Amino acid sequence: xxxxxxxxxxxxxxxxxxxxxxxxxxxxxxxxxxxxxxxxxxxxxxxxxxxxxxxxxxxxxxxxxxxxxxxxxxxxxxxxxxxxxxxxxxxxxxxxxxxxxxxxxxxxxxxxxxxxxxxxxxxxxxxxxxxxxxxxxxxxxxxxxxxxxxxxxxxxxxxxxxxxxxxxxxxxxxxxxxxxxxxxxxxxxxxxxxxxxxxxxxx
Amino acid sequence: xxxxxxxxxxxxxxxxxxxxxxxxxxxxxxxxxxxxxxxxxxxxxxxxxxxxxxxxxxxxxxxxxxxxxxxxxxxxxxxxxxxxxxxxxxxxxxxxxxxxxxxxxxxxxxxxxxxxxxxxxxxxxxxxxxxxxxxxxxxxxxxxxxxxxxxxxxxxxxxxxxxxxxxxxxxxxxxxxxxxxxxxxxxxxxxxxxxxxxxxxxx
DNA sequence: ACCTGAACACCGTTCAAGT
DNA sequence: ACCTGAACACCGTTCAAGT
Numbered sequence: 001x002x003x004x005x006x007x008x009x010x011x012x013x014x015x016x017x018x019x020x021x022x023x024x025x026x027x028x029x030x031x032x033x034x035x036x037x038x039x040x041x042x043x044x045x046x047x048x049x050x051x052x053x054x055x056x057x058x059x060x061x062x063x064x065x066x067x068x069x070x071x072x073x074x075x076x077x078x079x080x081x082x083x084x085x086x087x088x089x090x091x092x093x094x095x096x097x098x099x100x101x102x103x104x105x106x107x108x109x110x111x112x113x114x115x116x117x118x119x120x121x122x123x124x125x126x127x128x129x130x131x132x133x134x135x136x137x138x139x140x141x142x143x144x145x146x147x148x149x150x151x152x153x154x155x156x157x158x159x160x161x162x163x164x165x166x167x168x169x170x171x172x173x174x175x176x177x178x179x180x181x182x183x184x185x186x187x188x189x190x191x192x193x194x195x196x197x198x199x200x201x202x203x
Numbered sequence: 204x205x206x207x208x209x210x211x212x213x214x215x216x217x218x219x220x221x222x223x224x225x226x227x228x229x230x231x232x233x234x235x236x237x238x239x240x241x242x243x244x245x246x247x248x249x250x251x252x253x254x255x256x257x258x259x260x261x262x263x264x265x266x267x268x269x270x271x272x273x274x275x276x277x278x279x280x281x282x283x284x285x286x287x288x289x290x291x292x293x294x295x296x297x298x299x300x301x302x303x304x305x306x307x308x309x310x311x312x313x314x315x316x317x318x319x320x321x322x323x324x325x326x327x328x329x330x331x332x333x334x335x336x337x338x339x340x341x342x343x344x345x346x347x348x349x350x351x352x353x354x355x356x357x358x359x360x361x362x363x364x365x366x367x368x369x370x371x372x373x374x375x376x377x378x379x380x381x382x383x384x385x386x387x388x389x390x391x392x393x394x395x396x397x398x399x400x401x402x403x404x405x406x
Numbered sequence: 407a408c409c410t411g412a413a414c415a416c417c418g419t420t421c422a423a424g425t
Numbered sequence: 426a427c428c429t430g431a432a433c434a435c436c437g438t439t440c441a442a443g444t
Contacts, residue, residue, distance in 0.1 A: 004425055004427040025316060031418060043419080044428050052418065108358075109312065110365035113228060119369060126370075141380070143372045147359070148381035152351070155311075155358020159350075162313035166322060167329075169346045177344070178351035185388030189380075207408040207444055234437060246438080247409050255437065 008038040010048055010058070018059050021102050026111060029056065053114040060106035064121035067107065070096045071128060082135040083183055086149070089132065090179045093153045101161035108154045126150070136186050145186055152178055211241040213251055213261070221262050224305050229314060232259065256317040263309035267324035270310065273299045274331060285338040286386050289352070292335065293382045296356045304364035311357045329353070339389050348389055355381055 016037035020029045031042040031052060049055040074092030075085050097104040105111055107122070116122075126146065133145040156175055165171050219240035223232045234245040234255060252258040277295030278288050300307040308314055310325070319325075329349065336348040359378055368374050 004429095006427060027315070030416090032416090040427090041429060042417095043421085043430085046419075047427055105312070108362045108365060108367045109308070111314075112230070116365070116367075122367075122369065143370060144377035144380045145384075147362075147368060147374075147377045148355070148384060151359035151362055151381065152355045153358070154362065155356070156350070156354035158361070159311045159354055159357065162311060162319070164311045164319075164325075165350060166325065167346060171350075174347035174350045177347045178354065181348075181351060181385060181388035183388070184391050185384035185386070188387050188391065189384055209408060233435090235435090243408090244410060245436095246411085246440085249438075250408055 008040055008048075012038045013045065013048055013055065014058050014062050017055055018062065018103055021056075021059065021106075022100055025102055026056075053112060056106065056112060056115040057117070059103065060115060060117040061121045063100070063103045063106055064117040064125045067093075067096055067104070068121075068125040068128075071125070075128060075132075082132055083187070086132050086136065086183060087179055089129065090149070090153055090175075094157050094175060097154070097157035098161060101157070104154075104161075105158065108150075109158070133186075136183075137189060141189070149182060152182060211243055211251075215241045216248065216251055216258065217261050217265050220258055221265065221306055224259075224262065224309075225303055228305055229259075234258075256315060259309065259315060259318040260320070262306065263318060263320040264324045266303070266306045266309055267320040267328045270296070270299055270307070271324075271328040271331075274328070278331060278335075285335055286390070289335050289339065289386060290382055292332065293352070293356055293378075297360050297378060300357070300360035301364060304360070307357075307364075308361060311353075312361070336389075339386075352385060355385060 013034060016034050017029050020033055020037070029052070031045055034055070035042045035045050045055070049058065071089055071092050074088050078085050078088035106115060107117060107125070110116065117125075129146045129150060130142055133149065134142040137145045156178060159165060160171055160175075165174075216237060220232050220237050223236055223240070232255070234248055237258070238245045238248055248258070252261065274292055274295050277291050281287050281291035309318060310320060310328070313319065320328075332349045332353060333345055336352065337345040340348045359381060362368060363374055363378075368377075
């Protein structure tokens with residue numbers, strides 16, 4: 001009788017894991033370290049999550065939802081023009097990704113087996129990008145366009161965080177250049193024939 | 204006297220580590236596992252590399268050199284037109300990245316502290332992309348253009364390997380679409396005024 | 407000069423025992 | 426229903442000892 005009451009919560013555990021991840025990378029997220037931060041011992045964590053992968057997946061989902069909020073806020077503060085909304089979104093994503101690079105990596109890379117945000121959370125984070133793309137290139141190409149934009153923004157900020165840009169120069173300007181180039185290409189593609197892009201790729 | 208002769212080589216160790224990485228991910232690259240593959244015991248590895256990070260960094264350098272060869276070959280087989288060379292390079296990079304996704308991640312992401320290709324190897328792999336970009340957008344914008352193209356190709360294939368594209372559709376077509384959009388945007392940017400891109404980004 | 411076994415402090419995970 | 430200590434098989438790394 002009088003069963004032991006919970007001394008912590010899933011949210012607290014996820015928060016602790018996220019902090020450790022961002023401060024020291026994946027290997028800093030040990031079950032013992034997480035447990036200590038929330039005032040319990042490592043074995044007790046298995047009452048809240050299946051295993052370390054499950055905990056990291058929960059962190060990924062949490063990060064996806066935070067990103068969605070950050071992007072929604074940024075777009076809400078921007079104008080109504082599609083190109084402007086796209087630019088605001090891209091800039092806001094970079095801020096988010098550079099502020100929490102290791103957490104952001106959980107969203108798109110497979111940092112460990114089984115570690116990925118819940119499909120629903122990923123869909124929610126992706127939805128607004130699809131909307132902007134639809135407005136620019138039409139619904140037939142919206143999915144491809146969203147994938148291209150996401151791949152660029154993720155790839156660029158991931159490389160930037162990793163220190164992969166080692167030749168000097170203005171990295172932020174390169175990012176803005178990339179967004180401008182993509183926007184120009186997409187707008188031009190939108191008025192072309194449906195198969196213009198494929199034709200161009202093989203030219 | 205008669206000091207023990209080497210039973211293995213740095214190249215063999217790097218190859219074993221690379222195989223384990225590609226087959227089972229980073230956590231499958233254990234010092235004991237690598238040692239067993241080359242017929243020695245784990246402690247002996249420390250006569251060849253400082254530590255696990257050093258070994259992984261050597262793998263990253265090796266991968267960078269392999270990528271350079273693959274890209275050089277692909278471009279040599281393509282035509283002389285800059286846009287065609289760019290396309291051939293992008294397609295060849297995707298083939299390489301999808302064939303060895305976990306090794307490729309070592310090139311641009313920071314999968315673990317201190318794990319990155321040697322600067323010289325990275326520079327060699329990056330040089331030809333810079334050349335193509337110079338031909339398309341001029342030397343003033345070549346570095347930014349190369350960063351944008353690399354970020355897109357890396358980000359896209361990384362997401363593709365991670366299974367991040369979950370909404371169906373033709374993923375390969377999206378990649379070709381992205382290359383076409385970037386090529387179109389870069390060519391257009393090349394004839395614009397120097398600051399056209401930045402202006403566009405803020406429009 | 408390279409390899410080895412033994413040892414160290416860690417790690418994720420399981421499980422019986424507590425409340 | 427949740428928490429714990431003890432135990433398991435691992436892990437990277439160090440080091441004295443071998444050849």
